[in-house]
Amino acid sequence: MGGVSLERLIDVRRREQRIAELEDQLQIEERLIYAKRTTRVTKGGKRFSFSALVIVGDKRGFVGFGLGKAREVPIAIAKAIEDGKKHLIRVPIESGTVPHDVVGHYGPTTIKLLPARRGTGIVAGGAAKPIFELAGYTDILTKLQGSTNPNNVVRAVFDALLKLTSLEEVAKVRGLDVELFKRRYNPYARNLQVP
Numbered sequence: 727m728g729g730v731s732l733e734r735l736i737d738v739r740r741r742e743q744r745i746a747e748l749e750d751q752l753q754i755e756e757r758l759i760y761a762k763r764t765t766r767v768t769k770g771g772k773r774f775s776f777s778a779l780v781i782v783g784d785k786r787g788f789v790g791f792g793l794g795k796a797r798e799v800p801i802a803i804a805k806a807i808e809d810g811k812k813h814l815i816r817v818p819i820e821s822g823t824v825p826h827d828v829v830g831h832y833g834p835t836t837i838k839l840l841p842a843r844r845g846t847g848i849v850a851g852g853a854a855k856p857i858f859e860l861a862g863y864t865d866i867l868t869k870l871q872g873s874t875n876p877n878n879v880v881r882a883v884f885d886a887l888l889k890l891t892s893l894e895e896v897a898k899v900r901g902l903d904v905e906l907f908k909r910r911y912n913p914y915a916r917n918l919q920v921p
Contacts, residue, residue: 732832732881735888736790736813743816745788752788752814756807757781757856759876761799778802779853779876782810783860789887790814791857791880815884818892822864825893825913830886835878839886840867841913853879861887 740746759779766773776799783789790813794805818825823841830837837854842865848858850868853876858866870879897907 732885732888733813736815736884739815739888745814745816748788749811749814752784754782754784754788754811754814755860756810757783757860758803758806759853759856759880761803776802778806779880780806780810781856781860781880782807782814783857783862785860785862787816787819787862788814789817789857789861791884793877813884815887817861817887818890819862820893820911820913822862823866823913824863824890825911826890828886828889830882830884830889832881832885833878834873835875835882836871837879837882837886838869838871839883839890840869841865842867852876854883857883857887 757780759781761776761778764775764777766775775795775797777793777795778799780792780794780803781789782792790810792806792808792810792813794802794809796802796805822844824839826841828839830839842849844865846865846867848855848863848866850858850866851870852874854868854870857880893908893911894904897904
């Protein structure tokens with residue numbers, strides 16, 4: 727990742743996209759990745775608590791993740807959902823897939839996202855698949871390397887999603903007409919030639 731934390735990058739993106747103003751209008755769905763028990767041994771015995779990792783999204787381009795900890799499972803899940811709503815970001819979707827190849831890193835985990843042709847489906851496993859489903863992607867190819875710990879996988883996927891740029895942003899930077907750029911855009915071409 728480099729020195730800047732993922733949470734800080736998400737906060738910057740949320741401010742740029744003004745997501746706080748849109749949160750009330752979104753129809754958010756939740757998906758539980760895990761709810762696991764943790765134990766702390768004290769002088770009086772063992773204390774049990776639970777941590778939950780949840781993905782939230784509206785299947786129309788908004789997705790986030792949250793982690794909650796509490797002494798009971800339902801409270802931990804509720805905290806995770808609230809935390810997930812604070813981490814919502816908008817991701818670019820072009821014809822149901824990602825606009826370009828991108829690689830995300832978090833700790834020992836690396837994930838590569840590739841555009842996929844229509845009908846391919848979501849080729850991802852573990853904690854990554856619910857992220858793409860709740861974001862609204864219908865076709866995507868992924869390759870995961872390194873640790874498969876759900877916390878690391880989720881953060882690596884979000885690192886990759888934060889690196890994605892939409893066609894409108896690219897056309898604006900290059901000074902091109904957006905419609906012309908979209909007509910000539912080919913997600914599978916490695917050397918895109920645009921005048």
